[in-house]
Amino acid sequence: MKKMIGAVFASLLLATPAWAAPSSVTLSVTNMTCVTCPVTVRMALGKVDGVSKAAVDFEKKEAVVTFDDAKTTVAALIKATTDAGYPSSVKRGQKR
Numbered sequence: 001m002k003k004m005i006g007a008v009f010a011s012l013l014l015a016t017p018a019w020a021a022p023s024s025v026t027l028s029v030t031n032m033t034c035v036t037c038p039v040t041v042r043m044a045l046g047k048v049d050g051v052s053k054a055a056v057d058f059e060k061k062e063a064v065v066t067f068d069d070a071k072t073t074v075a076a077l078i079k080a081t082t083d084a085g086y087p088s089s090v091k092r093g094q095k096r
């Protein structure tokens with residue numbers, strides 16, 4: 001019985017790896033020419049699996065994205081905005 005509980009705990013640990021902490025990155029987004037562009041960019045980022053939050057600023061031409069780095073990568077985020085017609089690059093990234 002004790003052994004079984006141990007196995008359950010081990011599988012729980014595997015299901016939620018320690019490195020699955022939310023990360024955030026600020027992307028510098030190009031091509032945003034009007035106020036509805038950020039909406040398109042935000043929707044494109046929101047479709048990426050693992051993204052929990054995306055805030056796009058038209059004035060600053062940047063997107064602040066919070067994502068689960070076990071599910072997606074910064075490269076996938078950049079691809080998402082680029083595929084939507086707005087190529088982006090990393091302005092600053094940080095892990096929390």
Ligand SMILES: [Cu+2]
Pocket residue numbers: 032033034035036037038
């Ligand atoms: Cu626009």
